Amino acid sequence: MVWHITKREIYDNLNSLRFALTTVLLLALMVTNAVRHxxxxxxxxxxxxxxxxxxxxxxxxxxxENLYKLAQYGPGNFYKKPSPLHFCANGGEPLLPDMVEVxxxxxxxxxxxxxxxLQGVWSLSxxxxxxxxxxxxxxxxxxxxxxxxxxxxxxxxxxFTFDTxxxxxxxxxxxxxxxxxxxxxxxxxxxxxxxxxSISIPFxxxxxxxxxxxxxxxxxxxxxxxxxxxxxxxCLALLYTSLFLALGLLVSTRVxxxxxxxxxxxxxxxxxxxxxxxxxxxxxxxxxxTKSFDEFWxxxxxxxxxLWDKYREWLWSDELDDETLRGKSDFYTEHVERSERWxxxxxxxxxxxxxxxxxxxxxxxxxxxxxxxxxxxxTGFERHLQFVGNTQHYAxxxxxxxxxxxxxDPESLHIINVREGMSQKPVSPAxxxxxxxxxxxxxxxxxxxxxxLLLTLFVVVLLAGAYLAFxxxxx
Amino acid sequence: xxxxxxRRELLDNLMTFRFAAAVFITLLLVVANxxxxxxxxxxxxxxxxxxxxxxxxxxxxxxxxxxxxxKLVAHRPPNPLSIFNLGLDKQVxxxxxxxxxxxxxxxxxxxxxxxxxxxxxxxxxDIAxxxxxxxxxxxxxFAYDAxxxxxxxxxxxxxxxxxxxxxxxxxxxxxxxxxxxxxxLLISLLLSIVLLTTSTTIFLSTNDFLRLGGIVLTSLLYVxxxxxxxxxxxxxxxRTSTAxxxxxxxxxxxxxxYPNLILTAVEIxxxxxxxxxxxxxxxxxxxxxxxxxxxxxxxxPVLGPLSRDxxxxxxxxxxxxxxxxxxxxxxxxxxxxxxxxxxxxxxGAESExxxxxxxxxxxxxxxxxxxxxxxxxxxxxxxxxxxxxxxxNLGRTLLKFSPAGxxxxxxxxxxxxxxxDIQDFFNAVQRYRRAVLDYFDDEKIFESRQWxxxxxxxxxxDALPQFSFQRSGVDVNAKRALPDLFLLLMTNLILFTVxxxxxxxxxx
Numbered sequence: 004m005v006w007h008i009t010k011r012e013i014y015d016n017l018n019s020l021r022f023a024l025t026t027v028l029l030l031a032l033m034v035t036n037a038v039r040h041x042x043x044x045x046x047x048x049x050x051x052x053x054x055x056x057x058x059x060x061x062x063x064x065x066x067x068e069n070l071y072k073l074a075q076y077g078p079g080n081f082y083k084k085p086s087p088l089h090f091c092a093n094g095g096e097p098l099l100p101d102m103v104e105v106x107x108x109x110x111x112x113x114x115x116x117x118x119x120x121l122q123g124v125w126s127l128s129x130x131x132x133x134x135x136x137x138x139x140x141x142x143x144x145x146x147x148x149x150x151x152x153x154x155x156x157x158x159x160x161x162x163f164t165f166d167t168x169x170x171x172x173x174x175x176x177x178x179x180x181x182x183x184x185x186x187x188x189x190x191x192x193x194x195x196x197x198x199x200x201s202i203s204i205p206f207x208x209x210x211x212x213x214x215x216x217x218x219x220x221x222x223x224x225x226x227x228x229x230x231x232x233x234x235x236x237x238c239l240a241l242l243y244t245s246l247f248l249a250l251g252l253l254v255s256t257r258v259x260x261x262x263x264x265x266x267x268x269x270x271x272x273x274x275x276x277x278x279x280x281x282x283x284x285x286x287x288x289x290x291x292x293t294k295s296f297d298e299f300w301x302x303x304x305x306x307x308x309x310l311w312d313k314y315r316e317w318l319w320s321d322e323l324d325d326e327t328l329r330g331k332s333d334f335y336t337e338h339v340e341r342s343e344r345w346x347x348x349x350x351x352x353x354x355x356x357x358x359x360x361x362x363x364x365x366x367x368x369x370x371x372x373x374x375x376x377x378x379x380x381x382t383g384f385e386r387h388l389q390f391v392g393n394t395q396h397y398a399x400x401x402x403x404x405x406x407x408x409x410x411x412d413p414e415s416l417h418i419i420n421v422r423e424g425m426s427q428k429p430v431s432p433a434x435x436x437x438x439x440x441x442x443x444x445x446x447x448x449x450x451x452x453x454x455x456l457l458l459t460l461f462v463v464v465l466l467a468g469a470y471l472a473f474x475x476x477x478x
Numbered sequence: 479x480x481x482x483x484x485r486r487e488l489l490d491n492l493m494t495f496r497f498a499a500a501v502f503i504t505l506l507l508v509v510a511n512x513x514x515x516x517x518x519x520x521x522x523x524x525x526x527x528x529x530x531x532x533x534x535x536x537x538x539x540x541x542x543x544x545x546x547x548x549k550l551v552a553h554r555p556p557n558p559l560s561i562f563n564l565g566l567d568k569q570v571x572x573x574x575x576x577x578x579x580x581x582x583x584x585x586x587x588x589x590x591x592x593x594x595x596x597x598x599x600x601x602x603x604d605i606a607x608x609x610x611x612x613x614x615x616x617x618x619x620f621a622y623d624a625x626x627x628x629x630x631x632x633x634x635x636x637x638x639x640x641x642x643x644x645x646x647x648x649x650x651x652x653x654x655x656x657x658x659x660x661x662x663l664l665i666s667l668l669l670s671i672v673l674l675t676t677s678t679t680i681f682l683s684t685n686d687f688l689r690l691g692g693i694v695l696t697s698l699l700y701v702x703x704x705x706x707x708x709x710x711x712x713x714x715x716x717r718t719s720t721a722x723x724x725x726x727x728x729x730x731x732x733x734x735x736y737p738n739l740i741l742t743a744v745e746i747x748x749x750x751x752x753x754x755x756x757x758x759x760x761x762x763x764x765x766x767x768x769x770x771x772x773x774x775x776x777x778x779p780v781l782g783p784l785s786r787d788x789x790x791x792x793x794x795x796x797x798x799x800x801x802x803x804x805x806x807x808x809x810x811x812x813x814x815x816x817x818x819x820x821x822x823x824x825x826g827a828e829s830e831x832x833x834x835x836x837x838x839x840x841x842x843x844x845x846x847x848x849x850x851x852x853x854x855x856x857x858x859x860x861x862x863x864x865x866x867x868x869x870x871n872l873g874r875t876l877l878k879f880s881p882a883g884x885x886x887x888x889x890x891x892x893x894x895x896x897x898x899d900i901q902d903f904f905n906a907v908q909r910y911r912r913a914v915l916d917y918f919d920d921e922k923i924f925e926s927r928q929w930x931x932x933x934x935x936x937x938x939x940d941a942l943p944q945f946s947f948q949r950s951g952v953d954v955n956a957k958r959a960l961p962d963l964f965l966l967l968m969t970n971l972i973l974f975t976v977x978x979x980x981x982x983x984x985x986x
Binding site for chain 2: 020021024028031032035036038039042095098099131132137138139140141142143144145146150154155158162166170261262263265266267269270273274277278280281282284285286288289353354356357360364384
């Protein structure tokens with residue numbers, strides 16, 4: 004019986020004007036998305052590869068010279084690997100930095116001839132944002148899957164369901180249908196499935212055309228894993244669409260006239276999908292105390308000053324004995340540690356503020372969808388934090404490697420980060436660990452599971468609401 | 479007769495649920511966003527004030543003139559009307575160095591440090607955007623059943639049995655719906671202005687209120703355009719539900735899809751070779767200047783040895799404390815320059831005879847720098863125009879095919895946050911740089927001892943011309959908004975005529 008109602012619903016929709024319009028709209032959007040991706044992605048990958056090669060060359064050059072040079076200058080900058088699923092979610096690309104910088108070693112003191120007396124070692128620093136963006140053009144979002152699903156598909160879902168019951172009631176066919184011995188929940192499920200299937204048809208078609216275009220091009224390669232993630236994203240899209248279908252059914256059962264039903268739905272949609280995310284984010288971020296850049300900057304100086312006092316007796320000595328060198332080494336190491344900790348503190352403060360804002364905006368299903376797709380596509384804010392984590396992990400690894408290699412050299416004094424105390428032998432570049440930016444789906448699955456659960460909960464609650472409303476309604 | 483019709487329509491509209499919902503939603507969104515935007519504006523204003531003060535103090539800490547780079551800074555104040563349309567106000571840098579080594583442009587400007595740049599990931603919403611989305615939706619909701627509904631209910635036939643002109647009916651419907659739509663627009667705008675006046679940091683002048691009037695006028699035309707689109711659909715369709723659905727598709731396409739789609743589809747980046755060739759040309763000019771300069775230094779029997787054999791990194795004189803090289807090399811914005819100099823606290827007696835020669839050299843060097851900058855500017859200006867301005871303008875023009883884009887452009891022009899207004903500021907900075915250079919010329923500062931030494935009197939920063947910037951007047955804003963306003967008006971008229979023709983000829 005359910006299947007019967009579903010089938011009738013689909014036939015009804017297939018012949019309608021809205022079905023045709025939906026198909027055209029979704030196809031246009033998906034084709035644009037694919038064409039854009041094919042045009043941009045090879046350039047993005049090329050930029051990334053060039054940058055990585057340059058970093059690698061620097062690392063090799065330092066390693067070829069000697070171990071001290073490598074310990075002092077470290078690797079080149081780290082770059083974020085572009086995701087092959089960038090077309091699903093661009094993740095605010097120009098607003099997030101795509102690199103972690105390796106700062107040049109600090110020069111602490113020079114003599115009058117500009118000869119360096121004291122020089123520290125490299126450290127990690129986190130640039131603010133991509134500063135290359137100098138565009139003065141109009142500020143509009145790019146068409147990615149998040150836009151197509153989050154905004155357009157949800158609107159279309161409402162347009163497909165707003166008159167499910169109110170329309171039938173207006174035409175009087177609802178009474179006719181319920182006069183048969185059909186349980187009401189069967190009708191509801193049939194209607195829901197019918198709506199879902201009839202909106203899935205144009206969407207699936209558009210997705211297939213999009214993926215066909217992307218996968219047939221020789222420039223872009225999608226791995227099996229990427230296809231798997233695409234499958235998950237597709238399922239997410241259906242779940243998200245069900246949410247709006249359920250909302251449409253709920254409102255449609257309670258409201259007598261279909262026009263009023265659509266109006267209510269649209270106003271809800273505009274509020275929750277279009278305006279709520281950014282307004283709530285701004286409100287949420289103003290809750291947490293803002294710590295301005297200046298305050299952070301002021302924290303920096305006391306952190307560094309007592310270091311100078313602590314190591315004063317060794318810093319200005321020209322002696323090459325063990326104790327002086329160790330003093331200098333400790334000074335350099337601690338200096339780097341402190342400034343890295345300070346920078347990380349700033350990053351952590353900012354990202355915790357961001358996390359709070361993101362948590363509050365999760366009231367809007369559109370934001371939930373955005374977070375989920377971003378995390379499966381490997382772009383966006385969480386991915387950025389993962390990339391930063393990767394670089395930190397690698398930095399530790401490289402420092403350990405340097406200590407270990409130094410230990411292998413019998414001529415060295417094993418005093419790290421000081422020229423006189425370290426191995427002066429070149430290192431084979433092949434032996435040095437290389438930075439590999441990986442994207443790991445399993446990491447931090449908790450938040451994602453939470454968001455998925457929340458989205459499912461929304462759907463279930465709305466469907467249950469629609470059921471209750473429909474069971475109790477007078478026809 | 480017309481009045482009776484209008485009254486009937488007005489009552490019909492006012493007593494509906496949709497009217498209440500419209501007012502409620504608009505108020506909610508506008509108030510919530512005003513609060514947020516106000517806070518954001520205050521933050522930017524604070525950042526501007528601190529930065530202005532800081533650079534004022536830092537400039538006065540310098541004792542010699544040559545160290546004025548990075549300290550003589552022009553700051554762009556945030557525009558209070560950016561609350562209504564943000565435009566480029568936040569996107570473009572607001573801190574620009576004034577220096578003789580380059581001509582300041584939008585792209586050389588930096589941003590004041592924002593507290594948490596990650597928060598920029600959330601799209602910012604201004605009041606024009608709320609109106610753009612909500613008011614157009616409301617207009618369509620009011621319009622979809624204007625004719626189709628009456629036809630469905632059969633009341634249209636009843637009304638037309640009376641001796642009433644069909645034009646009157648259309649006009650009455652239009653006027654009453656516009657009056658109804660004006661209510662949420664004006665109330666929400668009023669509330670947001672009330673909120674603005676509670677803030678102590680914002681002062682709205684008479685001119686600002688005139689600009690707000692312009693925004694209201696534009697909003698009115700925009701709403702009316704969408705109402706007419708809805709009415710057109712309503713006149714063409716038999717059933718209200720079809721009309722409503724079509725209206726929603728049109729809304730989704732014009733407001734939501736088209737702006738994003740068109741800018742994704744059309745590639746509006748310029749050829750990369752214009753950038754490369756212009757950059758190389760500029761670089762060559764500087765290198766040529768550098769060669770001549772070094773040649774001159776090397777051939778000079780006195781200055782040659784002092785400057786590390788013509789290396790040109792400042793001079794070693796008795797009492798010289800620092801030498802510096804200042805350079806920028808940013809191919810993407812065609813910025814390339816370098817300057818060298820040095821600082822002496824107190825020049826020793828041994829080097830005293832060389833001071834006039836040094837002064838003479840710096841006269842030549844600085845004058846030549848200014849000339850080189852002028853020459854490179856002739857290449858840089860058109861190239862920047864081709865790389866950044868033309869694509870941006872093309873993008874804006876493409877957006878104007880949707881009424882939403884027209885509305886955005888017009889309100890931006892009224893609020894004074896569009897590209898031209900931002901350029902006004904940078905033109906003012908360029909004029910200011912000119913004034914500073916003229917002052918340097920007049921007072922012979924390039925060739926003064928205070929350019930590099932702090933022993934015979936230090937730089938007098940208070941005598942320097944002060945930078946001031948006035949936002950362009952309402953007349954200029956109006957002139958910039960007028961083309962878009964006119965387009966909106968014309969579309970309105972054309973649509974009304976079309977609807978009239980359809981309605982007059984339609985069978986009831």
